[in-house]
Amino acid sequence: MNDTRDYAGLFLGDIPLLDVRAPVEFAKGAFPTASNLPLLDDDERHRVGIRYKQQGQQAAIDLGNELVSGRKKSARLDAWRAWHRAHPDGYLYCFRGGLRSRTTQAWLDLAGVHVPLVVGGYKAMRRFLLDRLKHNLRHLPVVVLSGRTGCGKTRLIERLTDAIDLEGMAHHRGSAFGRRPAGQPSQIDFENRLAIALLKHQHRGPAPVVVEDEGKLIGRCYVPDDLQARIRQSPRVVIDEPLEARVQVTLEDYVTGPLDEYSRHYGEAQAFERLAEALLAALDRIRKRLGGARHQYLRGELEAALDQQRHGGDVERHRVWIRELLSGYYDPMYDYMLQRRDGPILYQGSRAQVMEYLSHRG
Template sequence: MADDTRDYRALFLTRTPLLDVRAPVEFTKGAFPGATNLPLLDDRERHRVGIRYKQAGQQAAIDLGNELVSGRVKRDRLKAWRQWHAAHPNGYLYCFRGGLRSHTTQAWLATEGVTVPLVVGGYKAMRRFLLESLDANLQRLPLWVLGGRTGCAKTRVIGRLGNALDLEGLAHHRGSAFGRRPGGQPSQIDFENRLAIDLLGLAERGVPTVVVEDESKLIGRCFLPLALQARLKTAPRVLIEEPLEARVQVTLEDYVIGPLDEYRRHYGPAHGFERLAEELLAAMDRIQSRLGGDRHRQLRGQLARALERQRRHGDNDAHRDWIRELLAGYYDPMYDYMMSKHRDGEILFRGTREEVLAFLR
């Protein structure tokens, strides 16, 4: 049977199953990929125990916790923990600091004949380790930035490389006003944790270069660490150059056709299209001030007509009109400005998507 551990690196690199016994409110604020939240105290119980601790001290708080989690409540939580352990016999458990809650959970399980090792230092120590490793790896790992105009399929290239960091995938967002996805985004802490773990894995494999897609400081609501922002501005660059019509096709596939399947899986076949249509129209409205009133009305009208044609006839071609105008009149000038003002890295290579992929490989 495994011992309690401080080897945070091994836990993350091997994707070891983790049992998080913190309260749900703590888990929602920040957690690790693959962790399962089965709390010792729920949010209400934790709040009451916290008040008792402030008023009467630790032992009084422990007594109240034992009173609240007793009888059927305790049996149900033990059952859930046992079931988790049966499914993840190599897993570890933790609380916030690796203190009373994790030791209590471990001790209660032991009375049932179940031994689950714990993570010494708990969530706080693991989170500190990830932040420190993220900063160190961002400073030392060679980084190349993959750039190009909207619709040149940068994310597709990233997905075909073994040494790439998929920032948009980690943020669960496609990286533009039209980039929201069903299910929402991870919390900022979750995003940072995922980023640190993926970068740790690349560092452990000893890849000669890490390739990342060019991004602004925000991917949706996820904020890129300042050290990463700085590297993106100065790192060597590889640029995909594709003609406008090819980019229209990719944008149609990535923002209309592909997402429809995703929305249907998330909201059900009967509601998926309507939810996607609402999101596309809302995205157009989010950039109204940048488009200007007249151009916004024109593009929104084209989008609405394309959606109606898609709804009635299953025909996606009408979407090409608003996509073409949006790329040429809005996103391309924005890209040109960004390249002239905010990007200083040496350009290593320019080419089509396939040429860039061959170069990067």
């Protein structure tokens, strides 16, 4: 394979990418199919950078070769070769497609392995994604999926082929209770995921993209201004579910369902207590908006429900605080938000009816 500038092809094809930048660079922003196996670690990169500023490129190259030699060089070559065996169709890159990626490629070539480069590196790919994101957010047709908290918007989004799961990309459920184990991606990673998803949607054809009705932030991930504008102005489809059905969905999504995720992240022994801490902390974060008396009542009910669940596994008591939180706090917030939306309502019905409508719209 030859070196490439076909950035669209890389992202549309989910091509594996070998990122040889330092870990600190990778943590700030990367691509979903990228693996970070750096040529220089953070300390080595810092030292080489200082040498470059003080003495120029050749002196920096000499220091880099000195720092990465012997067993250290062999270990990095072994890691790159193992990556190539697992991803023979992959490409490698550094920040600008310059010295680090070409050095990595040259060392691999000497070892009998050829991995092609992404010309322009991370910087060029990121610029491509930002340009396509801006274009697609302004020109792709959008349908907004609305509905009160607990109506199951995300469940429906996950079943639609023409939908973009913003909360999934942000690794957050989109409310004060939305934090998940392992935290959220960086803002750059969130934007990259969104840009790639929209690029794939545009490539598939002209159908409108369905997005969930979101505000400015999903946790700490900022929704791009152009997308916020489209959400406010685009036509919408509204899920209308009765309160008790929404209580059930909320119970499943925030109390019983997350236990598996918490078990995978913290271990089974700690899962319940970690989830309990997270629920109580989420309620405390909205104390001011709830008001002191309501917060105290809800916290008491949540603590009682957690205690009942802890000692017998019974989750029914959770319905009390969930019901009050939905009807007394989230529903008025949703009604206010809906008044600030300009797009016409195309259809309104139960989640099953909305699924049927969106699945067969022409």
